[in-house]
Amino acid sequence: MSTMQHGAAVIEVSHIDKSYGEFRAVQDLTFEVRAGEVFAMLGPNGAGKSTTIRMILDILRPDHGTIAVFGGAIDAARKDRIGYLPEDRGLYRSAKVIDMMVYLGVLKGMDKEAARQRALQLLEELGLAANAKQKVSELSKGMQQKVQFMVTILHDPDLIIIDEPFSGLDPVNTMVIKDLLMGFRNRGGAVVMSTHQMYHVEEMADRLLMINRGQQALYGPVDEVRNRYAIHAVQVEGEGDWTSLAGVQRVEPPGEGEVGELLHLKPGVTSAALLSEIAARPDLTIRRFELAVPSLNEIFIQVVEDGAHA
Amino acid sequence: MRKTLIVARHELLSNLMRRSFLVATFGVPVLTIGLMLLVTSITVQFAVDKDLGAIGFADESGLFSGASTEGTALTAFPTASDAQAAFEAGDLGAYFIIPADYLTSGQIALFTRAGMPANVQDQIDRFLAMHLSAGINQETVARLLNPVTLNLDLLDSGRTIGSEAAVALFIMPLLFMMIFMMALQSASSYLMSGVVEEKSNRIMEVLITSLTPSQLLRGKILGLGVLALIQVSIWVAAAALGLRLGQAVPALNGISLQADIVAWAFIFFLLDFFLLAAVMAAIGAVAGSEQESRQISGLFTLVLVLPIFFLTSFITDPNGGVALFFSLFPLTAPVAIILRLGMTTVPLEQILLSLLILTVTALAAAWVGGRVFGWSLLMYGKRPGVRAILRAIRRSGQMGTTATEARS
Known part of the structure; x- marks a missing residue:
């Protein structure tokens, strides 16, 4: 359960730049993500969304500008408060579902027994309790995607960064994941969602940032942005x-x-x-x-x- | 450190339960000891069944007419057909004919139902020699028949082995070296294939938001290092047991694992593992696929066992120039030193110098491998070029991505 104050800044990005050789992937980008909101990050392919997310996660470093997460520069403890689901995602195919979940939970700082209990609880909630001891490779694609999502929220993060959360999910599972994300948001967590599926943004997002060619194209509450174009x-x-x-x-x-x-x-x-x-x-x-x-x-x-x- | 240990534990336990690991770890020694027992039992069985009973002979050369067969299993027959008849009647276990030209040809024809135990030939040799040398002192004749019973005293290593076990001088270190190389190869290939899997199934991007690439690499090396130690300990123990059980085999008589060789081998093994693990991790992270990574790593493995191709040089001059070169070259040092330790006493200063060079190289490999590993974790599909890798080694702490390298 998030202990952050509703509306408090969770991510503060200030004037960041990132270049790959001559190519400027991100230019002078500034935005903030707050507790208790779903924040949509939009943009065409190659706009700089993934680069921005990777900079927030400290996988890449900005050339200029600053990024603060939970009020400071990202470190190991702050990383443990983030649940991240990249677009290109996978699991250990030969591992048992429960063992893999526990391993990834423990890596996020959880106690082993707590990770096991939480994993079993999530598997129960998402209807996969009977699959706990199966190998990941024996699960259907939809089941694997649910497990990936469970791994993301297993350690009860304060911030979820999720790239194309509904990609490849059937309507039922989409609804399940959507409900979980909205429940997380309503409990005060912050969700950063990068997606191309606009109807999900209209349905779920409180605010959005649209990036085009590495620059901020639109930024603000979803309704406000829409009214701006009315x-x-x-x-x-x-x-x-x-x-x-x-x-x-x-x-x-x-x-x-x-x-x-x-x-x-x-x-x-x-x-x-x-x-x-x-x-x-x-x-x-x-x-x-x-x-x-x-x-x-x-x-x-x-x-x-x-x-x-x- | 905590996360390093979590990764180490995970790597150790998940690989420990692999079917391939269990088969290799327990299958190889069980097979080895089983073969040893089989060879021993065959040797003992052969020794028990060596009595063929009476052996007849017919002398057509006339050289042995009237020769005494007292105290032997031999019975003289006037003609070859008489001996044959007795053999066919079941009175003889075997018979032989001494032809008329025996003195010049040295050939005799032996007839038996099955094979010929060595002691039958000994009896025939002794009978013929005794009677051909009539008039010469019998002790002299006995010595002529068996001029040397060799006991090899290896003053350098302080060991004494029988002449029949001399072949083990180079077979033992070879076997020993194979044990270590197999363990080294399997553990480092687990590391490499693990990295390739984590990259190809895209779980790497999740992992590196939980820990740093260096924590991940250290954890993998530590876990798989322990795994390799477990495997090699089981094999060395099995080898020691096999040798003890195999003492009835003449070629193994007097051979045992020497504590000093085992100790040095473990030290070299560990350092070699760190060197190879860093290289394999970097290869796994850089290579586009498991197949590609295996091809690249195969070249390294070939270099490691290069001294085997120069085995003759090692046997003829274990302290010579070739042996010294391979002992000091870090990639081949473990194999070369183990080979030499089995054959001679290697000067301590050479061992220490070899260790020093290997340690420095392992540290350098860990540094370079760590940088390449960290940099290439998020690069998918295309294998980066040498120039890009060199650039990554120079740059500190930066992680590459497919996008960064495509644009750079």
Whole structure:
């Protein structure tokens, strides 16, 4: 159970740079991750996400800038408070599940018996108790992924750094892992999640950092970022002639797979004013009325394309 | 230190339970002792069954007519057919014919149902010699028949062995050296394949967020070093037991494991293990696959046993230039010193100098190997070039990744 104060800075990254020869993998990156939040790290392949994560974990050292974890420079004790699941992950295939979990738990500073008890508890919770004494190679791929996740949280870390957490998981296991991560966050833990799957970010993340070409492209609370990209329009679902509304400049029909028209507002007209106008019109009925906010996926594509043209 | 010991314990226990380790550790001595017992029992059995009973002979040369057969198992027959008839009737265990040209040809024809025990030939030799040398002092004849009973006093090493065991002078150190090399090879290959596995299954990236590469490397070397010591101790004990059981075999008579050789061998073995382990760990971390790492490590193993190719030089002059060179060259020193210790007394200053060179080399290998190991843990797929490796050795504490090296 996390003992950190909710909202306290867990990771503080300040103006870090990292170059590989002539290639600048990370440039002047600054952000912070707080206790009790899911922090999404986004970006196209090769944007610098993995390099940044490896610098946080002290696997790589930044050329410039500083990184503080749990209030100080990372050391062995601080590393033991982190659970890390890289994208390229594996297990000791010839080892028994329980033995391998205990070994990795003990390496994280746990007492051997405590590691065994905790491993058995997690195996029970995730429905793998019967597989404890099986060799890892005898497990299905989905089971192995669950074991990998269990290893990440076995030592009850305060910070989980997880790269593509749901890659290759079926919907049921995705839900299980998602619940575990959200439970961890609600207990005050911090989750850094690097992923390409935007709907998971929309669903889970409190704040995000989008990196493009090694630089910060977007940073802040998810809702705030989405609103920043909101267009001056509302999406409505209902019946009536929307073009007859005084505050509407033009009406965009629904795209493929979409429901409801997009009403672009005239300059100076607010969404609240338009809603009042609709309410005053008996010939118009609405079932849904919401601000037209682009999905993170659309924002992601736009940012990457803007970056490519810059 | 705690994490180093955790890794060491893990490496020791997980490899100790490997089927291949158990088969090699207990199978080799069981097989060796079993063979020793088999050879011993065959030797004893042969000695018990050597009495073929009466042996007949027919003299066609006329040289032995009237010769006394008193006190022997020999019976004279007038003709070859008489001897043959007695043999076929089961009265004789064997018979031989002395042909007319025996004196010039020296050949006789022996007929027997099965093989011929050595003592039968001894009896025939003795009978023929005694009667050909009629008139000469019989003690002189006996000495002519067996002029030397050699007892080899190795003044350098203070050992005495029988002449039949002289061959063991170089076979024993060879055997001894094989024991150590096999243990060394298996432990270091466990280390290398472990590193390759941890890299290829990508668990390495998780491990190095729990401990430093040097803690990981030290733990592996320590754990597998203990594993190798256990294996070599079992083999040496089995060899000692095998030799004790094999004393009935003439070639092993008087041969035993010498405490001084065992002690020196253990010291050299440990240092050689540290040297090889550091090299193997670096190879395992740098190589793209287990197959590739085995190919590279095979070259090192070949160098280690290079003195075997110069065995003749070691036997003819164990303190000569070739033997000295291989004793001082760190990679071949353990094999060369063990070989020489079995054959002669190696000057103490040479042993100490060899140890010093080996220790310095092992420390240097640990330093270089540690840097390469730490640097290459997160590099997957492509094997880095020599220039990149040299750069990594010069740079301190930096870990490489596939990305860093692709861009550098």
